[in-house]
Amino acid sequence: MIAIMFDLFEPLFADAVAREFAAGDLLFRAGDPVVSMILLRARQAELVRHTGHGLKMILQRAGPGHILAEASAWSDSYHCDAVVPEPRLAALLPRTVFLWRD
Template sequence: MSEPFIDQFLRLATGEATFAAGQHIFNQGDAITWLYLMQAGTIHLVRHQADGNVAVLQRASPGMVLAEASVFSSHYHCDAVAVTNSEALVIPVNSVRWLLRNEPVFAEYMGFLSIASAATGTKTCRDRDPQNCGGSSKRMACLEWWLDAIKR
């Protein structure tokens, strides 16, 4: 996530949370009340498959919003499990929803992240997935590419 958007999340944060390795942060079906801006560690979003396998949907690390697409839903569609001891800022989802209604650029970018996180296949900047663009300068390049793309 680019710095201007992280700044928005930092202003909305109401506290911090720590999670031990192996701890569930939320489970599929739980009501969405919070978003988490990762500060340290790694948390995976996982979905348990009918065949017993586990699909990892997101590998959230520092600077990333855990399950950002959940802002568009009322209930989580997967589980979040801390892979390592982790820390995150806690952000009320209703505050993010307020931004979505009142800040058009923020809303467009969050919509972009939601679509990108649902994409399959190769994950590169060109394929509109800022989560896999590497460092913050590459993420900013992704954002600039995306902003240019929506102007067309």
């Protein structure tokens, strides 16, 4: 997500459910249905894919204020894993709320 978008999306998450994740937790896995959009409140998360050879490719390191895999809002399932290397706080917003329009 580009920096100019952060201020646009932050108000959507004002009433979102806060959740703490422990180091090593998966926020979602490739193939999981997209149910929630996740805004990081503290620290980092990594978007990861694994190759057929077992190599781990880090697609993105997202930090505070980033929405993880925001393009997934328009997909039925995630295309990568999201893992947290250390404890962090995130806000979860239902996908339907994220996509709702007046």
